[in-house]
Amino acid sequence: MxxxxxxxxxxxxxxxxxxxxxxxxxxxxxxxxxxxxxxRLLYVHPAIAWVALYVxxxxxxxxxxxxxxxxxxxxxxxxxxxxxxxVSAVFLALTLITGSIWGRPTWGVWWAWDARxxxxxxxxxxxxxxxxxxxxxxxxxxxxxxSAVFAIIAAINVPIDHFSVDWWHTLHQGATVFTENGNFLVxxxxxxxxxxxxxxxxxxFFWLLRARYRLEVQRDARYAxxxxxxxxxxxxxxxx
Amino acid sequence: xxxxxxxxxxxxxxxxxRSRVLLWQVLPFGVMALVLSGLALGPHHAGNSSAGxxxxxxVMLLVTLLMINRSQVxxxxxxxxxxxxxxxxxxxxxxxxxxxxxxxxxWLTGIVVLAGAVLxxxxxxxxxxxxxxxxxxxxxxxxxxxxxxxxxxxGGQGPATLLPVLSFPAFAPLLIAGERSYSDALHGGxxxxxxxxxxxxxxxxxxxxxxxxxxxxxx
Numbered sequence: 001m002x003x004x005x006x007x008x009x010x011x012x013x014x015x016x017x018x019x020x021x022x023x024x025x026x027x028x029x030x031x032x033x034x035x036x037x038x039x040r041l042l043y044v045h046p047a048i049a050w051v052a053l054y055v056x057x058x059x060x061x062x063x064x065x066x067x068x069x070x071x072x073x074x075x076x077x078x079x080x081x082x083x084x085x086x087v088s089a090v091f092l093a094l095t096l097i098t099g100s101i102w103g104r105p106t107w108g109v110w111w112a113w114d115a116r117x118x119x120x121x122x123x124x125x126x127x128x129x130x131x132x133x134x135x136x137x138x139x140x141x142x143x144x145x146x147s148a149v150f151a152i153i154a155a156i157n158v159p160i161d162h163f164s165v166d167w168w169h170t171l172h173q174g175a176t177v178f179t180e181n182g183n184f185l186v187x188x189x190x191x192x193x194x195x196x197x198x199x200x201x202x203x204x205f206f207w208l209l210r211a212r213y214r215l216e217v218q219r220d221a222r223y224a225x226x227x228x229x230x231x232x233x234x235x236x237x238x239x240x
Numbered sequence: 241x242x243x244x245x246x247x248x249x250x251x252x253x254x255x256x257x258r259s260r261v262l263l264w265q266v267l268p269f270g271v272m273a274l275v276l277s278g279l280a281l282g283p284h285h286a287g288n289s290s291a292g293x294x295x296x297x298x299v300m301l302l303v304t305l306l307m308i309n310r311s312q313v314x315x316x317x318x319x320x321x322x323x324x325x326x327x328x329x330x331x332x333x334x335x336x337x338x339x340x341x342x343x344x345x346x347w348l349t350g351i352v353v354l355a356g357a358v359l360x361x362x363x364x365x366x367x368x369x370x371x372x373x374x375x376x377x378x379x380x381x382x383x384x385x386x387x388x389x390x391x392x393x394x395g396g397q398g399p400a401t402l403l404p405v406l407s408f409p410a411f412a413p414l415l416i417a418g419e420r421s422y423s424d425a426l427h428g429g430x431x432x433x434x435x436x437x438x439x440x441x442x443x444x445x446x447x448x449x450x451x452x453x454x455x456x457x458x459x
Binding site: 125126128136145149152153154160 | 388392393394402405406408409410412413416444448452455456
């Protein structure tokens with residue numbers, strides 16, 4: 001009952017929170033002293049990056065590990081890993097696009113050979129490589145194993161991406177929400193908008209993941225049905 | 241595991257020595273790619289040593305792709321996989337052996353291409369000699385990563401276009417670390433940060449290969 005209710009409410013709640021984010025970001029929060037109205041893009045960009053790098057990529061890697069572990073191996077884990085990686089690829093592309101839109105007026109260029117930007121682009125290529133690997137193998141077992149291993153290898157790049165702003169002198173700023181001591185650097189309506197945005201985009205990920213998962217289940221069922229149909233056809237041909 | 245690794249490396253290297261693919265195909269390809277890089281830069285910029293380290297590693301990446309394909313074709317020939325499965329060889333040992341053979345082949349090619357870079361792209365001789373240890377570590381990391389990606393992309397039977405798509409993002413940090421360490425060796429910069437990155441990458445790929453190569457072999 002609760003599960004069904006939460007599944008039904010997930011979509012509407014996500015839409016309401018996204019609308020709230022846009023309302024807070026565009027009308028309620030004040031312009032930044034230095035960046036002016038350009039700061040409004042930052043209510044979206046970090047949340048998209050959060051989903052791309054940690055939530056969806058992390059979900060895919062954890063599901064891949066669980067698939068490779070014999071006790072938890074199941075087609076569910078493989079599907080979750082695949083669907084989460086597909087969502088991650090979309091969000092990684094959006095991260096780079098929104099970052100570029102912010103970077104052009106701030107840095108003067110659409111793209112800079114910066115450690116954070118480059119490592120995020122590499123992560124996007126990893127995600128696209130994962131999807132290419134899925135399409136290259138027809139055998140479901142082989143496909144699942146290889147893509148699980150690939151996702152785990154690709155995960156090495158996530159900490160590199162995260163710490164790139166600390167390890168190298170980058171154009172991309174370091175931590176801007178918290179200080180090293182855990183104190184907030186952003187205050188008031190700006191902080192609230194940022195948190196609402198993070199929550200809204202995290203829910204959006206789960207909504208998209210659920211929709212994509214259902215689609216994958218239907219596709220597998222259709223494939224199995226067409227296989228059964230083909231076998232039945234062959235049997236009929238054999239009889240006559 | 242070490243015994244299996246030495247056996248597999250010995251087998252791969254013997255096949256290479258007999259077929260002479262490295263000598264007559266891979267080495268000429270590396271030198272030609274270096275010449276073409278110089279031509280692409282143009283006569284006024286080809287002798288500019290600031291582009292030399294990057295071009296050297298770019299050529300070595302292309303050579304690595306060729307050699308990974310070659311290494312997987314050896315494994316994919318009829319009966320080889322069956323023989324390995326029947327012998328019950330440790331997959332971690334097989335991975336280490338294939339990576340070792342690939343590393344030795346890459347080191348040989350790397351030394352020739354490095355000499356070519358000194359000759360054609362005018363990278364300094366002393367700086368290149370100073371960069372040699374880091375070149376060897378980066379090429380070993382490329383060999384370990386390449387062996388893993390070769391198995392991932394389906395070995396000899398997999399589509400040839402899949403390997404670059406899968407491996408280039410993983411090779412990119414190695415290319416950056418290699419280019420920076422070679423440049424710093426030429427211009428007297430600090431080498432140790434790039435050494436650390438290269439060694440961490442090498443250890444990480446060896447560890448992942450030892451742990452997961454068996455999963456790929458099973459599939």
